[in-house]
Amino acid sequence: MTISEISRRAVLGGLGIGATAGLVGCSNDNGSSQSTPTVSPGSSDQPIEGAKELTVYCWSNGPTIDDNFKKRVALFNEQYKGRFTAKMNFLPYDQYWQKAQLQYAAGKPFDIYYWDVQAYAHYKKNLVENVQPVINTTALADTTKFPSALFDPWRFDGKNLYAVPENIQSMSLFYNKDHFDAAGLKYPDETWSWDDVVTAAGKLKKTSGSKVTQWGLDIGTLGVWWGLQSLSWAAGSSWVDKALEPTKFQMTDPATIEAMKFTQDLMWDKHIAPRPEERNALNQAGANFSSGAISMMCDGTWAISGYQQMKAKWDMTAIPLWKGKRVAPYWLGGWVIPKKTAAKTAAETFATWSATTFQPQMAKNHDWIPISNEARSSKDMLAGMPAGFASAFKDIENAKIGDIYTANMQEIFNQVFGVNLDDLYFNRKTPEQVAQKIQEMATAKL
Incomplete structure (x- = not known):
């Protein structure tokens, strides 16, 4: 592998690039036709749409980060005991995107999966959920708590988010x-x-x-x-x-x-x-x-x-x-929810919980850098981190999205x-x- 062949995610996962060509799907029509939820996902008074069992897909990022993902899922299951049950499924990076493509083609997409630029092709095929109505019911909509302007690259139609951001790099x-x-x-x-x-x-x-x-x-x-x-x-x-x-x-x-x-x-x-x-x-x-x-x-x-x-x-x-x-x-990390997910409410709950409630724990784990302003600058986040960590993120508001x-x-x-x-x-x-x-x-x- 030569210098310029190394992608950002290949560096993360130690693996190569996957293909995205040949996705099936209907023509692109990504207008917001969904009704706006009146309660936050996962609330006890919210009706559950789809299965209560959720499979969370991500590519393997190495033992440390993979282990933290497992711990996150365990914490989610503990907090939502009796309502939802999640499990992690890791795949090598290249197999991950091939599998996602095959599942979409079969009409049985992943319940929820981790974002990378390949997922933009899924959006173009009108395969992913507009998550803006869900986000509007959570703290993610609070511009004083989250760097909302940095989410704009994921507003593919100019107004709505099509993935739930949870970390920033x-x-x-x-x-x-x-x-x-x-x-x-x-x-x-x-x-x-x-x-x-x-x-x-x-x-x-x-x-x-x-x-x-x-x-x-x-x-x-x-x-x-x-x-x-x-x-x-x-x-x-x-x-x-x-x-x-x-x-x-x-x-x-x-x-x-x-x-x-x-x-x-x-x-x-x-x-x-x-x-x-x-x-x-x-x-x-x-x-x-x-x-x-x-x-x-x-x-x-x-x-x-x-x-x-x-x-x-x-x-x-x-x-x-x-x-x-x-x-x-800068790059955003987060969650994509297919329109035809078999566990709609569970997926929305896991994604928004990861982006809000879980943020302080993410700071303690040091596996990802939280999207929450408070968690990112917290004592737990800075503890044990290099002294120059804060300077690296000092001008983050002026950063530009690193993807095309x-x-x-x-x-x-x-x-x-x-x-x-x-x-x-x-x-x-x-x-x-x-x-x-x-x-x-x-x-x-x-």
């Missing part, structure tokens, strides 16, 4: 404090620019003969399209004209080409970050940021739980400034972005050539 700069201490360098903070990172990385890189024994930097998520685009945003540009149903790509914008050249130069011109073959060799040897082989790396905030196992002291801060500005990507929503976007991710960015990172083509190729190929598929 972003991107940060992670660094090894022991390395900085040994070099006598100041720790990175939110005032740092990419120029500061480059300077420090040059001082942190160590060699023994011709062998690099410590890399000052790994390009990390700058090697994936959704990380690289953050530099374009900071420079006032973007890869597409809009995230939801883009009408054009803007890959040949000088700001995007400059961002590509900067990242390529980190590996080839400056060589303060390992090149792809060197990176692959490090991975095969188990040498990475966690092992202490790398001093700094941009990564998603979902990496926090894994880094907690590191022997070295480490911390995190906001992504560095580029052109004097910072625009971080079209029914065939996964095809563009894999067949256009991945292949051509490999040419960039392997130094086979210039940034101008790569940008032009992506522009042509992506536009044709769009």
Whole structure:
């Protein structure tokens, strides 16, 4: 697997991408035709529609997060004893989306399942429930308690939500404090620019003969399209004209080409970050940021739980400034409820309970980052977290959604972005050539 083939969720689950083509369903008609519930889902006076037994589907995210999901379901069952019973079903990431597709095709969709961009294709086929009426009966509708403006990318019809958001993720700069201490360098903070990172990385890189024994930097998520685009945003540009149903790509914008050249130069011109073959060799040897082989790396905030196992002291801060500005990507995690779910009330209850009542416990677990403003900034959330955690989310209100929503976007991710960015990172083509190729190929598929 090469650098640019790694998706955000593949990093999370350690697995590959699943296909979304060929979904069956009726034509798209996503207007809100449902009656608005008068009581919150799960209330004792609410009639139960569908089965009381609920199967909750998610892809496997590794032992720690999977175990926390199991504990969550156990807590839900305890709190709704005698009313609902839920069970977890984990699948590998690629099998997860194939299974979802097959279940929709058979007319027996999952009861409820965890969101990723593939689910947008399900929306386009008119297969998922408009959850706005349900959300309106819960605390999720309170704009003082939740960052409601960040939910807008999931308002696919411009007004209604088609998934229930429960957590939020972003991107940060992670660094090894022991390395900085040994070099006598100041720790990175939110005032740092990419120029500061480059300077420090040059001082942190160590060699023994011709062998690099410590890399000052790994390009990390700058090697994936959704990380690289953050530099374009900071420079006032973007890869597409809009995230939801883009009408054009803007890959040949000088700001995007400059961002590509900067990242390529980190590996080839400056060589303060390992090149792809060197990176692959490090991975095969188990040498990475966690092992202490790398001093700094941009990564998603979902990496926090894994880094907690590191022997070295480490911390995190906001992504560095580029052109004097910072625009971080963010992603929402949450639940999709099919229109034909066999456990409608149970599914709505589990999703909204996870997004409201469960939020303080989510903060204690440290498996996901709560969507609730209070839970996200609570003592339980900050306890045991890196000191720089708060700075990484300081500007979250100004962040931009890190996904692009079209029914065939996964095809563009894999067949256009991945292949051509490999040419960039392997130094086979210039940034101008790569940008032009992506522009042509992506536009044709769009």
